[in-house]
Amino acid sequence: MNPFTEKALAMLEKRGVTLSDIVDCVYYLQKPYHQNLQHKDLEESVLKVLDKREVWHALMTAIELDVLAEQDRFSNKELEKIVQMDEGLYGMDEVLAYGICNLYGSIAMTNFGFIDKTKFGIVGKLNEEGKKQGICHTFLDDMVGAIAAAAASRFAHR
Amino acid sequence: MNPFTEKALAMLEKRGVTLSDIVDCVYYLQKPYHQNLQHKDLEESVLKVLDKREVWHALMTAIELDVLAEQDRFSNKELEKIVQMDEGLYGMDEVLAYGICNLYGSIAMTNFGFIDKTKFGIVGKLNEEGKKQGICHTFLDDMVGAIAAAAASRFAHR
Amino acid sequence: MNPFTEKALAMLEKRGVTLSDIVDCVYYLQKPYHQNLQHKDLEESVLKVLDKREVWHALMTAIELDVLAEQDRFSNKELEKIVQMDEGLYGMDEVLAYGICNLYGSIAMTNFGFIDKTKFGIVGKLNEEGKKQGICHTFLDDMVGAIAAAAASRFAHR
Amino acid sequence: MNPFTEKALAMLEKRGVTLSDIVDCVYYLQKPYHQNLQHKDLEESVLKVLDKREVWHALMTAIELDVLAEQDRFSNKELEKIVQMDEGLYGMDEVLAYGICNLYGSIAMTNFGFIDKTKFGIVGKLNEEGKKQGICHTFLDDMVGAIAAAAASRFAHR
Numbered sequence: 001m002n003p004f005t006e007k008a009l010a011m012l013e014k015r016g017v018t019l020s021d022i023v024d025c026v027y028y029l030q031k032p033y034h035q036n037l038q039h040k041d042l043e044e045s046v047l048k049v050l051d052k053r054e055v056w057h058a059l060m061t062a063i064e065l066d067v068l069a070e071q072d073r074f075s076n077k078e079l080e081k082i083v084q085m086d087e088g089l090y091g092m093d094e095v096l097a098y099g100i101c102n103l104y105g106s107i108a109m110t111n112f113g114f115i116d117k118t119k120f121g122i123v124g125k126l127n128e129e130g131k132k133q134g135i136c137h138t139f140l141d142d143m144v145g146a147i148a149a150a151a152a153s154r155f156a157h158r
Numbered sequence: 159m160n161p162f163t164e165k166a167l168a169m170l171e172k173r174g175v176t177l178s179d180i181v182d183c184v185y186y187l188q189k190p191y192h193q194n195l196q197h198k199d200l201e202e203s204v205l206k207v208l209d210k211r212e213v214w215h216a217l218m219t220a221i222e223l224d225v226l227a228e229q230d231r232f233s234n235k236e237l238e239k240i241v242q243m244d245e246g247l248y249g250m251d252e253v254l255a256y257g258i259c260n261l262y263g264s265i266a267m268t269n270f271g272f273i274d275k276t277k278f279g280i281v282g283k284l285n286e287e288g289k290k291q292g293i294c295h296t297f298l299d300d301m302v303g304a305i306a307a308a309a310a311s312r313f314a315h316r
Numbered sequence: 317m318n319p320f321t322e323k324a325l326a327m328l329e330k331r332g333v334t335l336s337d338i339v340d341c342v343y344y345l346q347k348p349y350h351q352n353l354q355h356k357d358l359e360e361s362v363l364k365v366l367d368k369r370e371v372w373h374a375l376m377t378a379i380e381l382d383v384l385a386e387q388d389r390f391s392n393k394e395l396e397k398i399v400q401m402d403e404g405l406y407g408m409d410e411v412l413a414y415g416i417c418n419l420y421g422s423i424a425m426t427n428f429g430f431i432d433k434t435k436f437g438i439v440g441k442l443n444e445e446g447k448k449q450g451i452c453h454t455f456l457d458d459m460v461g462a463i464a465a466a467a468a469s470r471f472a473h474r
Numbered sequence: 475m476n477p478f479t480e481k482a483l484a485m486l487e488k489r490g491v492t493l494s495d496i497v498d499c500v501y502y503l504q505k506p507y508h509q510n511l512q513h514k515d516l517e518e519s520v521l522k523v524l525d526k527r528e529v530w531h532a533l534m535t536a537i538e539l540d541v542l543a544e545q546d547r548f549s550n551k552e553l554e555k556i557v558q559m560d561e562g563l564y565g566m567d568e569v570l571a572y573g574i575c576n577l578y579g580s581i582a583m584t585n586f587g588f589i590d591k592t593k594f595g596i597v598g599k600l601n602e603e604g605k606k607q608g609i610c611h612t613f614l615d616d617m618v619g620a621i622a623a624a625a626a627s628r629f630a631h632r
Contacts, residue, residue: 033246053631054407054579060395061381061408067391068384075383079376088191089315091264091370092377095415096408098267102576105528106249109256113271157247157527211473212421212565218553219566223535225549226542233541237534249528250535250570257569260418263370315369349562404507405631407580414583422565425572429587473563 001047008050008059015063015137016129017144021122022046025148028120029111030155045151045158049104055147058099062139069136086130086138093139097146101153108146108153115145123148159205166208166217173221173295174287175302179280180204183306186278187269188313203309203316207262213305216257220297227294244288244296251297255304262311269307274300281306317363324366324375331379331453332445333460337438338362341464344436345427346471361467361474365420371463374415378455385452402446402454409455413462420466421473427465432458439464475521482524482533489537489611490603491618495596496520499622502594503585504629519625519632523578529621532573536613543610560604560612567613571620578627585623590616597622 009019026042049055065083074080082090094116101108119127123145130137167177184200207213223241232238240248252274259266277285281303288295325335342358365371381399390396398406410432417424435443439461446453483493500516523529539557548554556564568590575582593601597619604611 053405057398057406057408058411060392064390064392064395065377071391073389073391074380075387075389076376076380079380082373089265089369090373092373092412092415094264094268095374096411098264098414099408099411099580103579105577106252106256106573107247109267110252110271110274113268114275116268117272211563215556215564215566216569218550218556219539222548222550222553229549231547231549232538233545233547234534234538237538240531240534247527248531250531250573253532253573254566254569256572257422257566261421263419264415405581410580410584414580422568422572423563425583426568426587426590429584430591432584433588 002051004053004056005047005050008056011059011063012144015066015140016126017122017140019043019046022144022148022151024121025115025123025144026151026155029115029148029152033156042151042155045155046147048154049100049147049150052103054103055100055150058096058146059143062093062096062143066136066139069138070134083138084136086127086136090138093142096139097142100143100146100150104150104153105157107156108150111149111152112146115149116142160209162211162214163205163208166214169217169221170302173224173298175280175284175298177201177204180302180306180309182279183273183281183302184309184313187273187306187310191314200309200313203313204305206312207258207305207308210261212261213258213308216254216304217301220251220254220301224294224297227296228292241296242294244285244294248296251300254297255300258301258304258308259311262308263315265314266304266308266311269310270304273303273307318367320369320372321363321366324372327375327379328460331382331456333438333442333456335359335362338460338464338467340437341431341439341460342467342471345431345464345468349472358467358471361471362463364470365416365463365466368419370419371416371466374412374462375459378409378412378459382452382455385454386450399454400452402443402452406454409458412455413458416459416462416466417469420469423472424462424466424469427468428462431461431465476525478527478530479521479524482530485533485537486618489540489614491596491600491614493517493520496618496622496625498595499589499597499618500625500629503589503622503626507630516625516629519629520621522628523574523621523624526577528577529574529624532570532620533617536567536570536617540610540613543612544608557612558610560601560610564612567616570613571616574617574620574624575627578624579631581630582620582624582627585626586620589619589623 023039023042069083101112123141126137126141129135181197181200227241259270281299284295284299287293339355339358385399417428439457442453442457445451497513497516543557575586597615600611600615603609
C-alpha cells in the first residue's frame with residue numbers, strides 16, 4: 001500500500017471513519033449506473049484516491065482544523081465559534097473538498113454536491129456526531145464525501 | 159431590467175424555460191432552510207444571477223452547442239454524436255455550469271450537484287425532452303440547474 | 317464601510333498588509349489594459365471584494381493556519397512542518413485562494429496565477445519575510461494575491 | 475500510444491500545434507525548479523495528460539468552437555462575433571481550460587494563469603495568428619496553455 005494511503009486510512013480511522021464506510025458511500029453513488037456492482041470493485045478506487053499527495057494534504061489540513069476546534073485552540077475566537085458550530089454559510093470545508101473533487105473531474109463535483117446534501121451513511125453520521133459537545137466534524141464530513149465522490153468518478157471513467 | 163437579464167430570459171424562453179420554472183428550482187433548493195419562503199422572494203435572486211456578463215456568455219455558448227447538435231452542424235462528427243447522446247462521461251456541460259456556480263461560492267456548487275442528480279422540475283423535463291429525436295438539451299439542463307443553484311446561494315447569503 | 321471590509325482590513329494590517337499594498341498589486345495587474353489608470357479607481361474594487369462573507373471566511377482561516385504555524389501549535393507535526401516550510405507541493409494555500417478568485421470569474425483566476433508566479437510587491441515581500449525564523453506567510457501571500465486578482469477582475473468587468 | 479493521446483496529437487497538429495511546441499511550454503514552466511531538466515523528461519507528462527478522456531473532450535469542444543467561428547457557422551451571431559474577436563471579457567475559453575487544469579491540482583492552475591499572461595512560445599504564436607482574417611484560436615491557445623500547465627504540475631508531483 002502506498003505511504004499516503006496508509007497514513008490517510010490510519011488518520012481517518014482515528015476520527016471514526018473506516019475504509020468500508022467510504023466504500024459504502026461510493027456504492028451509494030455508483031449503484032444507479034451499474035448492475036451487479038460489488039463493494040470490492042469500488043475499494044480499489046478509494047485506495048487510489050487516498051494515494052494522491054493533494055488528497056493527503058487536504059485531509060491533514062481539514063482534520064487539524066476540526067481537532068483545534070474540539071480543543072478550543074484557535075487563536076481567532078470568531079473563527080473557532082464558526083467552525084465549532086459548523087455555521088451554514090461558512091464554506092471553507094467545501095472549498096477544501098473541491099480541492100479533492102476537482103482532481104477527478106466534473107462527475108466527482110456533482111457526486112459531492114449530491115452526497116453533501118443527502119448526507120448518506122457515514123457523512124450523515126459524522127454530521128450528527130459533530131453536533132455533540134466536544135466533537136467537531138465540520139471539515140471531516142466534507143472530506144469523506146469528497147473522497148467517496150472522487151472514487152465514484154474514478155470508477156465511472158474506467 | 160438589465161440588458162443581460164432581458165436577453166437571457168428571452169433566449170431561455172425560446173428553448174422552453176421560463177423564469178417561473180427556474181424560481182421553482184430555487185424554491186426546491188432553499189425550502190428546507192426557510193419557513194414561509196415565497197416564490198416572489200426568490201425571483202429577484204434569479205434576475206440578479208442572469209444580470210452577470212459571465213452567466214450570459216456561458217448561456218449563449220451552451221445553447222449554441224445544443225442547437226448545433228440538433229441541426230447536425232458540428233464539423234467534428236465524433237463530438238456531435240457525444241453531445242447529441244448526452245454521453246454520461248462527457249463533462250463539458252458541467253464544466254460550463256461550474257463557470258456560473260463558482261461565481262456564487264461553495265453553496266452554489268453543492269446545490270448544483272444535488273439538483274443535477276435529483277433532476278427536479280424543469281431540469282428533469284429538459285433532460286427527458288432531450289432524448290427525443292431532433293432535440294438536444296445536453297448543455298441547457300446544466301445551465302438551468304446552475305442558474306438555480308447560484309440564485310439559491312445568493313439568497314442564502316442575504 | 318461594511319463590517320466584513322473593516323474587520324478584514326484590520327486583520328490584514330496586523331499581519332503587515334495595507335490597503336495601499338493591495339491596490340498596488342491591482343494596479344500592476346490592470347495597468348496593461350487601461351491608460352491613465354489611477355490607484356484611487358482601484359481602491360473601491362478592493363474594498364468591495366473584502367465586503368464578501370466568503371472572502372472574510374477564507375482570510376480568517378488562512379491567517380489562523382499561518383499563526384498556528386508561527387506558534388508551533390499544530391497538533392499534527394507533519395502538517396506543521398509543511399506549512400512552516402511553505403512546501404512547494406502543498407497546495408491548500410492556493411485552494412483557499414481559489415475560493416476567493418472563483419467568485420470573480422476566469423479573469424481573477426489567471427490574474428492570480430500570474431501574480432503568484434511573478435510575486436509582485438507585497439506578495440513577494442510576504443513570501444520573503446515568511447522564510448525568516450518565527451514568521452509564516454504560507455497562506456497570507458496567496459490570500460493577498462487572490463484579493464488583488466479578484467479586485468482586478470471586478471474592475472475589468474465594469 | 476493511448477487512443478485519446480493519438481487522436482489529440484493529430485487534432486492539435488491539424489491546428490498547427492506540435493508535441494514539441496507543448497513540451498517547450500512545459501520546459502518554460504518547470505525550468506526554474508529543476509537543474510539539468512531535459513525536454514525528453516517532460517514529453518511523457520504531456521502524453522499522459524493527453525491520455526485523459528476529459529482532456530480529449532475539452533479539446534474537441536474547444537477546437538470545434540474555433541472552427542465554427544472561422545467558418546461563420548454559429549447560429550448565434552452575437553456569440554460568433556465575440557469568439558471571432560477573442561473578446562477580453564469572454565471567459566468560456568478559460569473555463570474549459572480549467573476543466574483540464576483542475577485535474578492536475580493547484581500547481582496546474584497557477585501555471586496556467588502565468589503562461590496565459592506571458593503568452594510564451596506557441597501560446598503567443600496562436601494568439602497572434604488568431605488575429606488574422608479567417609483564423610480563430612480563441613479557445614485553442616488556452617487549451618495548449620492548460621495542457622502544458624497540467625503536464626508541468628504532473629511532472630512537479632513526481
